Amino acid sequence: MAADAAETTDAGGDGGETWADVSPEAARRLLLAAVDAFAERGFHATTTRDIAGRAGMSPAALYIHFRTKEELLYQISRVGHERSVRILTEASEVSEDPAERLASAVRTFVRWHAERHTTARVVQYELNALSPEHHEQIVELRRRTGAVMRGILEDGVAAGRFAVPDVPGTALALLSLCIDVARWFNPDGPRSPEQIGELYADLALRMVGAH
Amino acid sequence: MAADAAETTDAGGDGGETWADVSPEAARRLLLAAVDAFAERGFHATTTRDIAGRAGMSPAALYIHFRTKEELLYQISRVGHERSVRILTEASEVSEDPAERLASAVRTFVRWHAERHTTARVVQYELNALSPEHHEQIVELRRRTGAVMRGILEDGVAAGRFAVPDVPGTALALLSLCIDVARWFNPDGPRSPEQIGELYADLALRMVGAH
Structure with a gap:
């Protein structure tokens, strides 16, 4: 979990700075997790479940912030x-x-x-x-x-x-x-x-x- | 089927010329189909079944030529x-x-x-x-x-x-x-x-x- 957080915080190699204006915090974490997942496996091979998991959240929690992948x-x-x-x-x-x-x-x-x-x-x-x-x-x-x-x-x-x-x-x-x-x-x-x-x-x- | 064939023949926009030396013909068709599939959906989201289907072949026929994706x-x-x-x-x-x-x-x-x-x-x-x-x-x-x-x-x-x-x-x-x-x-x-x-x-x- 700590390793996951470190990984997503460094998404894009910019310490999350690109996403600093995104709020709430949960939405920002999901974007960081999505960047990592898309970069690793490509958009089509990534599921919203993968992204939620990387952000330490449930798929249901993801849909509060983003309707679709x-x-x-x-x-x-x-x-x-x-x-x-x-x-x-x-x-x-x-x-x-x-x-x-x-x-x-x-x-x-x-x-x-x-x-x-x-x-x-x-x-x-x-x-x-x-x-x-x-x-x-x-x-x-x-x-x-x-x-x-x-x-x-x-x-x-x-x-x-x-x-x-x-x-x-x-x-x-x-x-x-x-x-x-x-x-x-x-x-x-x-x-x-x-x-x-x-x-x-x-x-x-x-x-x-x-x- | 005809449309599929035309699409795969044009893989890479080079009319298949890059693959002209690949034989047999079935292996060449599979490579052309794989280029199209990987380009469209990414490597991880593509299955060998997708590739075989695009080449008009069965998954079993694919494995004769290529052991893995x-x-x-x-x-x-x-x-x-x-x-x-x-x-x-x-x-x-x-x-x-x-x-x-x-x-x-x-x-x-x-x-x-x-x-x-x-x-x-x-x-x-x-x-x-x-x-x-x-x-x-x-x-x-x-x-x-x-x-x-x-x-x-x-x-x-x-x-x-x-x-x-x-x-x-x-x-x-x-x-x-x-x-x-x-x-x-x-x-x-x-x-x-x-x-x-x-x-x-x-x-x-x-x-x-x-x-």
Whole structure:
């Protein structure tokens, strides 16, 4: 039981920080348990009974907070995407300088995907398990992420600081590079989230021909 | 039945080409069916009965060719990784010029991950479902992929053509960029595999400071 609690508290590798705003406490515990279960076995192989058990609750107690397993996935995806849009937006507003804005956005987005790799994997890989209505809401949040990155590149090009022949394609590639960190990142590997963030910020400036 | 056959024949979006060397025909059909099933529902939620049914066969007939569900996943991962190492290696040998080699490798690897996105997703996302022994074999194939990319960068640096402060990190980022195409690629989207390949080859040359 103590081991279970420690495991769920660390869901997504962020000590539960992503879910700090979720209340009540029981709902937060269920989301943390669902992230772990979906990451380990996939959405379709996970039952609400598995999730309730991981959270130390009964299936009946789960249904007070979430009507279906899909509702849990939707809340994980919504909270995860809203938070990632927010941190990307804030990171891109640190400066007026396009190069500093891009470096800050990439550094921050990479760190988020490394530190929250478990959550990020669930959010990225189980998108097709969402209901059509929920899927559309998440796609809208993803469009906002894309718009933030394109905005940084467009401002850099307009200021004569970046040379980018294909702004939408380059923005897509930059976000893809950051997001895929969640797939291969290993907390026991040789590089820390900060070090990967620094490396990728430099690569991003090269990709946009910053000068 | 006809619809099933069409669906499995198109597994991985490559018309089954990845599996052309697999024989007998029944084993190939089972691998194609397993790729589709794993991609749709995940490894853990798929049963050997599901896979046999998709291939139009009985579960007993499946066991003639594959002892376990994990054996199917292993063969998919092995064939997929061996093929991807081979195409990356061949693409990197088209020329003596480091820039041409890098552009060719990235262009080819991106196209492979776009065209075979279903197979690539299964191979990338279900790695942890492999047995420890099979996992180690696949990790070894992945090391070879990394070595090919690092070799191109090292040769470019040695020839004074690339400026790369961190060769292992940049090689990792380049491969990650190519592989993640499998996650977001949409055959109905605005960009063809060839167009993404061209864009990414240009971005790769920027990332290594080619001149």
